[in-house]
Amino acid sequence: RAMVFVLSEAGKPIYSRYGNEEALSSTMGVMMALVSFIQSGDNAIRSIYSDDRKLVFVQQGPLVLVSVSRTLQSEQQLRQELLYVYYQILSMLTQVSITRIFERKKNYDLRRLLAGSEKILDRLLNLVESDPGFLLGAVRCLPLPASQRDALGALLQKAITPNLVFSILVAQSQLVTAVQERAVIEECRLEPTDLHLLLNLIGASSAFQAGEIWTPICLPRFNPDGYFYAYISYLDAECTVCLVLLSTDKESFYAVSDCKKRVEEAMRTQGSLQVLSGGLQSPSYSVGQVGVPGYPGELPPAAPVHQRQLSSSPSPELEGPYCSEEEQQRLFDLYHYLHSRIHSTSRPLRLIYHVAEKETLLAWVTSKFELYTCFSPLVTKAGAINVLTKLLRWIKKEEDRLFIRYPPKYSTTPNPGKGTKGGRPDGAENGFFAGL
Incomplete structure (x- = not known):
């Protein structure tokens, strides 16, 4: 590497x-x-x-x-x-x-x-x-029926307090839903880059599994010069379901903690925790579910990106010859190559049909999606496009389950601004390093 x-x-x-x-x-x-x-x-x-x-x-x-x-x-x-x-x-x-x-x-x-x-x-x-999410500029989403995702979003919308800006629910290291303060959405949306950084920060440290954590965190694409104050807490004993609440008020720990208690109680009442922690929910989807056999792995499209929509992406399970870490990395290197050809600054392309030594790959980019697929080595171009047509039809049918299309909103008073200003130069408040 x-x-x-x-x-x-x-x-x-x-x-x-x-x-x-x-x-x-x-x-x-x-x-x-x-x-x-x-x-x-x-x-x-x-x-x-x-x-x-x-x-x-x-x-x-x-x-x-x-x-x-x-x-x-x-x-x-x-x-x-x-x-x-x-x-x-x-x-x-x-x-x-x-x-x-x-x-x-x-x-x-x-x-x-x-x-x-x-x-x-x-x-x-x-x-x-x-992680294909980084390549696509999108966040991995936990596949979930739209009714369940909407119900969880509604819970977060109700569990609010003044100066709360973002409420983010994560399960199995994938995004479940993200609720934003209405005034913030009008100003600036939550960038996938900031979510990647936040989730990596949480996943890299066992300290966040110890209980309730209250720590300053900067979202650099949102505001590189200010801190939010992040309340981070796992909701299940297995530490797979995590709630992140971001506030602009560093003195609001107890108010934000109360929001978490309300969310946790409502989720237990609904039975949502068991679903999200993996008891009833698969972390991804398989190629067989799509009903178009003939290709061993693929990177699905990022959702259309606009001001009021999170750029999100599901990701399938890798099968067939891509079970070992070495083969998975080799496949992802090929996707990197296709991505660089598609997004070349000198000669950008919309479609690439690439025959490699052990597989055939096809990349396709339109104004609505970005798709990278891998097929068995003998597939023809016409056959690959026929499979992609069926795949896109299946994704369209399942998009409410696979994507977060429109993040829920709420309003609090007073209206928050773009993060806190004037971050501390000494870093003394970053107490989570001690547990790494």
Whole structure:
């Protein structure tokens, strides 16, 4: 997989995906020397290509992020991967805090504030390279009958308190529903990137399974300079169903905790917890359910994206020859290749029929969906398109179960703004690192 480095403009190591930062400090020093040399000519270094690898550079304020890769990922995809790392760091510290720190002391060692965060960043990079939601810019949704999803959304709509901005229900690491304050939706929607970062933060730490957690969290695509105050609590003993409530008021822990109690009680009364924790609900769907045999795996389309709709995506179970981790990664590398061809900045495409050594793949992008499919190696182009037509017909029939099409809304008083302003530069409130 790709090597990833994060360092400051002064060349101070902050993070490395593999190996110790101190041991790699000389390597990071060479990278920073390249950045500085190019900057001296009023230019910015973007990438370096050699025979078997590529280096991609991203500078965000006082931080420099570098990826060294031999994979099929394009420069654009590697740049997006580095931005995810940057956003995850912002989710813990905020942009304004990092800028203020390095304005005061250019050679500051940011690892003091990020101590214990390596596990979070490691897990994020693994997800970016293996979870189709990151590739599609969409959030994985738990397949659920529309009536059940609507009922759960209604519960969250009723369990509110002033300054509560987002109520998010997650099960089996997949999104069940997300309810937003009405005034916030008019201003800005909840981005899939922010949900990815939030869910990764929760999944990377066992500390969130200990009980009720109240911690500042930044959603960088929503507002990179401010904290929300997140109430995080699992609702079942197996720690598969998690409720996340985001408030702009750091003093509202007890009011938000009361909202959780109301949600939990109503869900137990309805029997929803048993369904979401896996007793009655499959985490995904199989190819056989679609009724179009002949292809071993596929990435389903992202839902149409617009201002009042979450970009969401279900994901099927991988079958056939893709049971091992090695084969799954090989297939996903092929999807990365197709994605880079489809979204090429110089020559974007709408349809690709690609015959590989062990399988045939087809990628198709329209204004309404983005679809990547994998077939057995002998399928013809006409046969693949015929299967896709049936698949899209099935998805249309099941879309209310597979997608979150329109997130529910509620209103509280007073109306919240775009997160809290002026994040703390010392990171002292991020107490969840202690349990990583």
